[in-house]
Amino acid sequence: MTKKNYAFYPGCSSQKGASASNFAASIEVMCGKLGIQLNEIPDWNCCGASIGYGEGGLLPRLVLNARNLALAEQHLPGQDMVSGCPACWLSTRETAEKLRESADLMAGANEALKEAELDFKGTVKARHIVEVLVEDVGFEGMKAPVVKPLQGMKIAGYVGCQTNRPFGIAGESFENPQYLDRMIATVGAEPASGYEQKVTCCGGALAFSEPDKSQKQIRDIVESAYDHGAEMIVTPCQLCQANVEIYQSEINKKQGTKLAMPVVYYSQLMTVAYGGSLKEAGLDGHVIQPKKLQDIARK
Amino acid sequence: MAEMKTAAYICSGCGLGDKLDIAQLGKIAQNEGKIALVRDHAFLCNSEGVQMIRDDIEKEGVTHVCIAACSRRAKTEAFHFPTVAMTRANLREGVIWVVAEGSEHDEVRQEMADDYVRMGCAELKKVKLPQGNPNTTLQKRILVVGGGMSGLTAAFEAAEAGYEVVIVEKQARLGGWANKLWKRVPFKAPYAEPQDTGVAVLAAKVSTHPRIKVHLNSTVAETAGAPGRFVVKVAQESGAVTEEAIGAIVQATGFTTYDIAKLPELGGGQANVVDQAGLEALAQAANGGALKRADGKEIKSVVFLQCAGQRDETGQHLAYCSGHCCATSIKQAMYFKDANPDIDTVVLYTDLRVPGMGEDFYRSAQEKGVIFTKGKASGVEAAVNGCKVSFKDLILDEDTSLDADLVVLATGQVPNAGVNLDAWDKAVSEADGGSEAAKQNKSEMQKISILNLSYRQGPDMPQFKYGFADSHFICFPYETRRTGIYAAGPVRRPMDMLQATEDATGAALKAIQAVENASLGRAAHPRSGDLSYPIVRLEGCTQCKRCTVECPFGAIDEDEKRFPVFNEQRCRRCGTCMGACPVRVISFENYSVDTVGNQIKAVEIPDEFSEKPRVLILACENDAYPALDMAGLSRTVYSAFVRIIPVRCLGSVNTIWITDALNSGYDGVMMMGCKKGDDYQCHFVKGSELAGYRMGKIGDTLTGMGLEPERVSSYEVAITDNERVAKFINEYVAQLVEMGPSPMKGFG
């Protein structure tokens, strides 16, 4: 299989030992099976995330992202820049669009980039891995490598916010996107239909600053998954995964609930379905153990 | 005219042959109906059946045709024989589709069909093929009263279609309000910027148009005649009078702005408070530069108060919304922003009403920095440098205020529609033999008249609501009560310039249509094309004036001896005069006291022991008759004891029909007409109401005959009432059965 090359922007949370390191682990097998070659952008930096604005201001934030774009443009010419993290993707794409639309901002950004001896021409396209899967690989393509269909599993597809808004995956709706459910079905599991918290916000960065408010969101997201008979939540978002998984114990403690809903990435499902091991799927990296999926991976 | 030769054609298709004894129907037509030529056909509406009829007309000299088949509303293309008089006996929708299935109903079903054939034949004897009013007129010039944007448009558009036009304009110059505007609201994409009014160009085109004659400084001193033959006296300011021969009239007399002096609480009367017209004057003076107040100060901040003296619920000011004022304020705010973007412009509104593409204009103003605040103003006070506007901010939920150099009040449009005819009627009856003061009052009132119609029913068009000369009908915005006279623009309803020019173009079309109809002796809407017209036998007339008073269209004047003078070109052929006439001297060639009376008499009335009551239904052809037809179409069963006759309007129902019916042994009469009241449905305005009023008067007659008042009943029936109408019938028949047979049976 000839592999298709992409400039890869992993993002801070996907580094070794960081909160989404299990995601980082799981995409390797997946990409391998699907002919996706991810080439890490050398010396990439943080995107500023959705909380960077408070201190950062507009141009400094744009410049952070412009640096990554410029690096990709310079070192991995002709390749689309792909992020695994929605916040990274959003920041990058927003930057690319804003700079393309405004000569003034572009000039400002390049003036600042010069300090780091870089220059951005605006040629790079910023994409999310899910876009690559849906648009470049296709559902048929995603289905092809399946060797262990995840039969008998009912999974709530939790899309969250930033993979979905404001850009989203082309052709999908903001309120009821279908691609995640289709991906779940593609690997042989059953999507929990009518899961109405599909695009509810988990609180994002406010999980740190406004824990009570965010945990109310998280509780709704998890309880609705239970209500729809799901045994697991799957998400494309790093922050969603972390928030929804790790705060369940807090909620239980404070509110007397007994939430224990595993939350995994789509890439983990795919890796398992493609025959990857528990470790390759990053399934050793959970606070709430996705036992059923782990069992399938062990088989 | 050739001798009358009658023919009846009985169709046995669509199940008629299965359900009815066609041979018997034929015999009835022949023996009782005395029809010269009777034929039946298995499929009368197919080409063969139609050809058979056509052959009889051409070769046998048939002049009168009775079609006994489906409803008069069905198969009109097939049964189109324009050279003969025709009646239809409704055996399908009126009999076999509504009488209950089963052999136990065979007898009543057949009796019903027999009667409809009798009725069709009886009517046929009395109808004539309308020949059209011989008194046709050829004057096709169109008078446009008012030379503003609406009037100019009407004139130009009519002239471009080949018609001669006369404009009468009160002012010394064409253009009206539009002359006073700096710019107009955009009327085509991209709806972003104020545009030139275009009035100068249009006025120039009109002034030089070879088919348009313009009278400036002029008013209409008198309008006499009727469509196709109006004689209009145009009076110049100087006193000179010119007579113009006119075919139809467009009244485009526009509006006056609501007087801001009536709004002192909003600053009306203060130096730095103007209305929208006042702001236009400032903008014209500024000529694209900085707008200055009357005191010469350059305006740096302005507040527009929407709905000033409009949408008023207190009864003090205008209750309606003038529709254009939100867009007008947006436009005017742009005058400021375009001259200097730093000028603070605030539009204070409760609902921002810019329908359609106006939304783009709203956006454009926002882009220019016009601030829109949802709030309700409570007062405007003079302040040191301008005004202080106190208001409640409805979004921020607080009482607050704004200072501004100038306040603009968005006041409403008050129509220039002339004399209110209700007030006029009162003034006339008071003046008639009354005091000098009453006479003075009447002549004062006439001073504001626009058209000075020499009509018995008053000098102007009837007004609809709030003084606007609008149509009452949603589907027919030009259905006026003065045939051949059409209101256009803000005199018809409050509107903006775009709508006014559209409206004027539509009114011009209607005026053209009116002269074309008049020239052929045809009726105008809604009985368009009808060639029948009221024919009066004056020798029998008792000068009771009922016809002149009750005519909904002011078609009938009175001569000096108080005899009615019919102006057929004004007539809409509803037959109200015929219904009103106590001595029955008014008729139409194809619709008369006799055409209906004969049908009533033709019905065979079973004796009092038969347990077969007979109920006459007089159904309005506009709504009730179609509803009855559709009851048939949906196979809704109703009593076979009813006999239905369509009438042009309940207003045309002459009480003689009712008394004759009851005299001849009918057990009851149902009258089905349109809805009454403010939201009336009658296209002849008061049909149901008049019928009710007249029936009220025959109560005594009924009592005299020893009949219960319930033997005559009336119903408001809508066109969608196919199920309700069946219910009414069945309930009424049950009520009559309960009551017992009419005591008149056997005397008829």
Next chain:
Amino acid sequence: MSENRQAIAHYRNNFLKEVEVHVEDGEWVKMCMQCGVCAGSCPLGNAWQHTPQKLFMMIRAGKREEVLSSDSMWMCTSCYNCIVRCPRKLPITHIMHGLAHYAHRLGMAPKGQPTREVARLFWNNLAKTGRVNELKFSLAMYFKDGFIQGIKNLLAMQGIGIGLMKAKRLNPMELLGGHKCKDKDGIHKMIAKAREIEERKQGYAS
């Protein structure tokens, strides 16, 4: 930031213009038509004292102090619901971020507002090495209100921390160094330059 206060002094009477110049996407504020769909779309709506649409109205009404000292825009979770639903296509999320940033920068944002603090810590954390050090960021957050409170927070959250460590998603070794960009200096200079350009453009003394 006293010079900045002076710089905006001539906008006193026209807060909308000030916002248009100084706030990210502030020129959109005038386009709001007060439908309120943003207000109803916010996941943390209940926590907003002033909804976005109401903030826009307050800006137009010149309520400078109230707007800039409001904690409402700090409630934004960046979910972008408001953006995709806004019938006038206002970039509401960005305007909220911009307002928060502007208020923060002027020192008018509420003192101790938790999201404001988190945002500051996060930025400082990432700006240091070019990449976020999650452990240091977490610790900084817990200790933002002082040492004692920090220990309390730490104890309260230790279950989560230990859980993540077990899952190898929180690395105690990060404290000693951790991930960072190679061209740290370039990044520092670049950010400093960007700030400088921004201040210059907005007419601040710099």
Next chain:
Amino acid sequence: MNPSIATNQAILVVGGGISGMTVALEAAECGKQVILVERNATLGGRTARMNRYFPKMCHPTCGLEINLRRLKGNRNVRVMTMAEVSGVAGQRGDYTVALKLAPRYVNAKCTACGDCAAVVEAEIPNPYEYGLSKTRAAYLPHAMAYPMHYVLDPSIIGTADAERARAACKYDAIDLDMQTETVELKVGAIVWATGWKPYDAVKIQPYGYGRFANVITSLEFERLADPHGPTGGKLLRPSDGKEAKNIAFIQCAGSRDENHLRHCSRICCMASLKQTHYVREAYGDAGKSTIYYIDIRVIDRLEDFYQKVQQDAAVSFVKSKVAKIVEGKDGSPVLHGVDTEGYHRYATAHDLVVLAVGMEPETNGIKLPEDMLLDSSGFIEGSQSEGMFGAGAATSPLDVNRSVQSATAAALRAIQVVHKIAAAEACPEHVGGGRNNG
């Protein structure tokens, strides 16, 4: 129809709704030759599917009856149904129009007796009812259909049903061999009275139309309220057939929204106010209507109607664009949003939600002649050659009254064109001489 009747002095009217019928009749009653083409099987258009008109609460079929009577009595109009314009060539005063005629499978011999429908078994979603109910695949479009002929749905052609229908017809009115044909006409002027269509409510994602059974459109609600409609005029909710007594009306569903339709659709405020009357008529004080709005746009004397509804204690107004709808446990839609007058957050359950969907041109998505001038929403402003005009809701989101007004004006514009042709043919040297054609 014999195409030879058409000459360059004839006017073609495209669309047989109330606007098209008005253009045709007004021009014909001025003595002009008109060809009226309609894509559907019957004239009447969208208004024929309305229950009542605002503000009079009268019945649209009343006006239709009068117009049909005018039509039946006027030989200047030729009506062609199931006919679609497939191409226009030429210029002002001399257009050649290609018409595609779809097979009806029923000819003019049909007497509307209904024998065919009695034997056909297949059912199709009733197009007249927006699919809210089913009808036999041989059907009369509605009780006021014109022409009053049945239609065979193409889906049964080639089946035993079609054969049964043919066998049942005593009048040889069913012709299963009918094919699509194309005819060409010469006309002098063309009026596009192609009307409007409701904005596709599925696209307004937060409101869940298509996902939640009890979220319907205002047009569907008209059918529910119509005594001849699928529920016999009862306001029943689709999910469980229970009476819907607490109804929410959401304004600007698609309109005034740059994600959907840029423009304001003008009629929807009045339509919802009117529909609150249906609720009152059905349930009296026990009914409850809530209108969620941005601005109530009812201009001129329609304000009266608004004020009357405002005084009705059973109707409340919330100034708010609803943010989203979620489906409650019993299928009741729960509306979330903020009342912006003040600041009041709500999460209100209703039995039924009616989306006051916006109007877009019916011709959106259909290729019009290149000559046509359209605005940013696709409404027709006119044509470069000035021989083609728009009329009614094809030109702007208009209510019925304004559509008819617009149609009357359009009739005159078309007459001007053919008048000039006639004048030119009578006296060629005088045409245009010294005249300003604007």
